[in-house]
Amino acid sequence: MSLTVVGSIAFDAIRTPFGERERALGGSATHFSLAASYFTEVRPVGPVGDDFGDAEYDVLRRHGVITDDIEHVGGGKTFFWAGEYEWDMGTAQTLDTQLNVFGDFAPKLSERARDCDLLFLANIQPDLQRDVREQCGNVQAAALDSMNFWIEKTRDSLVKTIGVVDMVLMNDAELRMLTEEPNLVQAAAAVRAMGPRVVIAKQGEYGAALFTEDGFFALPAYPLETVRDPTGAGDSFAGGLMGYLDSQGGATDDATLRRAMTYGSTLASFWVEEFGCERAERLTREEIDDRYEQFKRITAIESVPAT
Amino acid sequence: MSLTVVGSIAFDAIRTPFGERERALGGSATHFSLAASYFTEVRPVGPVGDDFGDAEYDVLRRHGVITDDIEHVGGGKTFFWAGEYEWDMGTAQTLDTQLNVFGDFAPKLSERARDCDLLFLANIQPDLQRDVREQCGNVQAAALDSMNFWIEKTRDSLVKTIGVVDMVLMNDAELRMLTEEPNLVQAAAAVRAMGPRVVIAKQGEYGAALFTEDGFFALPAYPLETVRDPTGAGDSFAGGLMGYLDSQGGATDDATLRRAMTYGSTLASFWVEEFGCERAERLTREEIDDRYEQFKRITAIESVPAT
Numbered sequence: 193m194s195l196t197v198v199g200s201i202a203f204d205a206i207r208t209p210f211g212e213r214e215r216a217l218g219g220s221a222t223h224f225s226l227a228a229s230y231f232t233e234v235r236p237v238g239p240v241g242d243d244f245g246d247a248e249y250d251v252l253r254r255h256g257v258i259t260d261d262i263e264h265v266g267g268g269k270t271f272f273w274a275g276e277y278e279w280d281m282g283t284a285q286t287l288d289t290q291l292n293v294f295g296d297f298a299p300k301l302s303e304r305a306r307d308c309d310l311l312f313l314a315n316i317q318p319d320l321q322r323d324v325r326e327q328c329g330n331v332q333a334a335a336l337d338s339m340n341f342w343i344e345k346t347r348d349s350l351v352k353t354i355g356v357v358d359m360v361l362m363n364d365a366e367l368r369m370l371t372e373e374p375n376l377v378q379a380a381a382a383v384r385a386m387g388p389r390v391v392i393a394k395q396g397e398y399g400a401a402l403f404t405e406d407g408f409f410a411l412p413a414y415p416l417e418t419v420r421d422p423t424g425a426g427d428s429f430a431g432g433l434m435g436y437l438d439s440q441g442g443a444t445d446d447a448t449l450r451r452a453m454t455y456g457s458t459l460a461s462f463w464v465e466e467f468g469c470e471r472a473e474r475l476t477r478e479e480i481d482d483r484y485e486q487f488k489r490i491t492a493i494e495s496v497p498a499t
Numbered sequence: 500m501s502l503t504v505v506g507s508i509a510f511d512a513i514r515t516p517f518g519e520r521e522r523a524l525g526g527s528a529t530h531f532s533l534a535a536s537y538f539t540e541v542r543p544v545g546p547v548g549d550d551f552g553d554a555e556y557d558v559l560r561r562h563g564v565i566t567d568d569i570e571h572v573g574g575g576k577t578f579f580w581a582g583e584y585e586w587d588m589g590t591a592q593t594l595d596t597q598l599n600v601f602g603d604f605a606p607k608l609s610e611r612a613r614d615c616d617l618l619f620l621a622n623i624q625p626d627l628q629r630d631v632r633e634q635c636g637n638v639q640a641a642a643l644d645s646m647n648f649w650i651e652k653t654r655d656s657l658v659k660t661i662g663v664v665d666m667v668l669m670n671d672a673e674l675r676m677l678t679e680e681p682n683l684v685q686a687a688a689a690v691r692a693m694g695p696r697v698v699i700a701k702q703g704e705y706g707a708a709l710f711t712e713d714g715f716f717a718l719p720a721y722p723l724e725t726v727r728d729p730t731g732a733g734d735s736f737a738g739g740l741m742g743y744l745d746s747q748g749g750a751t752d753d754a755t756l757r758r759a760m761t762y763g764s765t766l767a768s769f770w771v772e773e774f775g776c777e778r779a780e781r782l783t784r785e786e787i788d789d790r791y792e793q794f795k796r797i798t799a800i801e802s803v804p805a806t
Contacts, residue, residue: 280681374587376704377724397683398705401719408797412708412717417684447801454800488800490715493761494754 194233195438196305197224197431198324199314200294201238201262205274206467208281210420216468217248219271220314220337223424226472227431227459229255230480232438234431235305237261237324239293241268255472261305268293281419282396301327310438312430313357315339318350325356332442335359335390337430343370355387358444361430364393364401376401377408390444392433392453394426400453406446411453412491414461414483421467425460428469432459432480458483501540502745503612504531504738505631506621507601508545508569512581513774515588517727523775524555526578527621527644530731533779534738534766536562537787539745541738542612544568544631546600548575562779568612575600588726589703608634617745619737620664622646625657632663639749642666642697644737650677662694665751668737671700671708683708684715697751699740699760701733707760713753718760719798721768721790728774732767735776739766765790 202219206212221236228234235258240248244264252259271294275284299320311328313321313336325334334357342350343366350370354360360367360383364376371382380391380403391403395413402409433456440448458480462471509526513519528543535541542565547555551571559566578601582591606627618635620628620643632641641664649657650673657677661667667674667690671683678689687698687710698710702720709716740763747755765787769778 280675368587375724375726377722381724395705398702399717399719401722408722410706410719410722410797411800412706412719415684415708415715415717417682417688419682450800490717491798491800493718493757493795493798 193309193438193442194235194307195228195310195312195434196235196237196261196301196308196328197221197228197312197314197434198237198299198301198321199224199316199427200271201236201240201244202271202273202294203243204423204468205272205288206421206423207276208421209277209279210418211467213467216470217251218273218423218468220427222252223427223463223469224312224314224431224434225252225257226255226469227428227463228435228438229257230432230459230475230477231435231455233258234435235261235308237263237299237301237305239263239265239268239297241265241270241293244270251469251473261302265293275423277422281422284423299324309442310434311335312434313337313353314427314430315342318342318346318353322349322353322356325353333358333437333444335361335430335434337361337426338366339363340366340369351386354383357388359390359392360388361392361394361433363426364395367391367393377403390449394429396425400429400457402446402449402453404446404449409446409450409453411457411487414457414487415490416461416465419464422464423467424469425464428463429456429460432456454484454487455480458487500616500745500748501542501614502535502617502619502741503542503544503568503608503615503635504528504535504619504621504741505544505606505608505628506531506623506734507578508543508547508551509578509580509601510550511730511775512579512595513728513730514583515728516584516586517725518774520774523777524558525580525730525775527734529559530734530770530776531619531621531738531741532559532564533562533776534735534770535742535745536564537739537766537782537784538742538762540565541742542568542615544570544606544608544612546570546572546575546604548572548577548600551577558776558780568609572600582730584729588729591730606631616749617741618642619741620644620660621734621737622649625649625653625660629656629660629663632660640665640744640751642668642737642741644668644733645673646670647673647676658693661690664695666697666699667695668699668701668740670733671702674698674700684710697756701736703732707736707764709753709756709760711753711756716753716757716760718764718794721764721794722797723768723772726771729771730774731776732771735770736763736767739763761791761794762787765794
């Protein structure tokens, strides 16, 4: 099995109440790939500039990420984002965005990348997402993420793209915004009516919820005493989730999706404990499986006694 | 076993995108008592005026609620609140508050009311809560709710009162506000350091979380396609929770608390399906137990296959 992700590869300048980084390895495809690497072979597709060197490739390669489809644009600079989180660690305030080589990104996937079993279209322009989806004709399942910016600017294209994927992973606020439905159950139903069989609402510190034809599932976030940097939480969630699904032969039945969401939430919980993707440097599969078991314990409701 | 609740009894004027009511039976002690009545004998303590008549008493009595400790203040009017919810059904906009007889409320509990096994101090002035706690010397466990108003106006008194109860049930935003800790795990720990053994964070549409010495538990809210009126959600949650605990001999171990929270969330989910406490008019224990079982299904994570 193999998994392809198309998205950004970036350097991030991040400031939070717990510290700052001037040039952390980031981008949706990076966070996704590192998280997915604990479960399967993952192939990120995205552009980088001359400033992206061996040190960055090595982070990915040490995790077994296949870097052949990272496109080096000679003379260019890598996508750069600067943001800041306030004391409540809610949403980031963007201080600077320099698209650089990402501004002209027109993904042309190699045969190996197109030939994946699962495809994740990270949060990029919906026309590009749809183009990539068409290049990968034989995938078992394709999933996408998106955001308020594309809902505002390119809603029609986003709806078309949602129509050609199997799974949508978006923040709950953005599902509401997209569908103009304040009720999340109705918002998810409206997105499923656009085509996808599966809708997963990311709810930040409150966890995530799953909506399919067969039912509903909700998972809290893992309780953390310290969240140092929320950057990459959503992408590591998606990476853990899609990586696990790929490791299970691409199954997307409800039971497998529940386990996949739990792995996704586990990865995201580790991710936010440190800046950028730094936690991945020393994260082990054993730690992941331990925390997965914790998730089972912290969500278990016992049966009512017969009394 | 028996359960006493001290709080408001009110008439509410409510407007939501789904309709309006000019004079709905409301108040924290009312919602709490009706929800708790499915599990145990409950005794609300609170004042009413001349406008509170047989029709209102009958709603309570049909549920087996003991109304002996409802204090009729001759010549007075019952507490009145008017509020409106916008399209997202988040927080209520208060349009009018008339304290009326509630403004001079100085709870003097009857012997029967003081002699309860469990005590719930609904959201009233913290000095009054502490006074009631002192009147009930022999309770197995006392719990309180509070709100931003008391945190702002009477923080020191609230902290003293928290010091003499066993359980705190508050909104997560208010736990953060009270402790000035943006991280909920740390906020709950800070409240536990004030005295209570148990902290339960109410999280609205995201459910609720439990913090004790023994660990953490989180429960999503029941997925509802239609929320018609959130009024009373928190009080019916508390009523279901405390009522179930009382029915279990007042046990407050983690396993019983998890079941109690699930019953509380079940009651709250029914409550918001209709205006005020109207859903209680035709709610059965069988429906409650069915939805409790649904909660188990929508939160279950299956074990990872050995592969």
